Amino acid sequence: MKITEKEFLDKINAHKGIIYKVSRMYFDEPEDREDLFQEIILQLWKSVDSFKGNSQFSSWMYRVALNTAIVYYKKERKRKGTTADLKTEPIAPKGYDGIKDKQLEYFYKAVKQLGKIDKALILLYIEGYPGKAIAETLGLSEANTRVKTNRVKKQLKEIIKTEGYEF
Numbered sequence: 704m705k706i707t708e709k710e711f712l713d714k715i716n717a718h719k720g721i722i723y724k725v726s727r728m729y730f731d732e733p734e735d736r737e738d739l740f741q742e743i744i745l746q747l748w749k750s751v752d753s754f755k756g757n758s759q760f761s762s763w764m765y766r767v768a769l770n771t772a773i774v775y776y777k778k779e780r781k782r783k784g785t786t787a788d789l790k791t792e793p794i795a796p797k798g799y800d801g802i803k804d805k806q807l808e809y810f811y812k813a814v815k816q817l818g819k820i821d822k823a824l825i826l827l828y829i830e831g832y833p834g835k836a837i838a839e840t841l842g843l844s845e846a847n848t849r850v851k852t853n854r855v856k857k858q859l860k861e862i863i864k865t866e867g868y869e870f
Contacts, residue, residue, distance in 0.1 A: 725768040746771040809868035
């Protein structure tokens with residue numbers, strides 16, 4: 704299926720939330736997330752001709768984004784071992800309590816403790832993808848996807864509880 708540059712950009716723009724979520728799932732620092740975001744866009748562009756149209760564009764996009772994130776994450780972990788991280792704290796607007804952001808931060812911290820496939824599975828699950836689409840994206844059977852989803856949800860609850868992330 705041939706996609707023009709404009710169609711590609713329109714589809715990326717329509718589904719850029721996928722890339723943001725995948726980037727956030729693998730990196731805490733905004734600079735790292737932005738680098739991964741750019742790398743995912745590049746890989747999507749390089750592989751857009753492989754999109755056959757057999758699935759939704761967003762499902763294909765998830766698959767490419769997750770595979771890119773896994774490879775990029777491994778590469779960055781090796782590289783980061785030699786550099787120091789600079790931490791910066793964002794300034795919050797007046798009246799902002801941050802509870803939802805803190806909960807989301809804790810959720811992402813818990814998810815980061817999961818294995819690669821489990822991270823991808825839970826991300827697709829919370830996005831509302833049906834079991835069949837998750838199974839196709841991750842290369843699992845539907846039955847295995849259901850079992851893994853339940854196990855990952857239990858594992859996340861346990862991580863949140865043991866890490867003291869509960870509110």
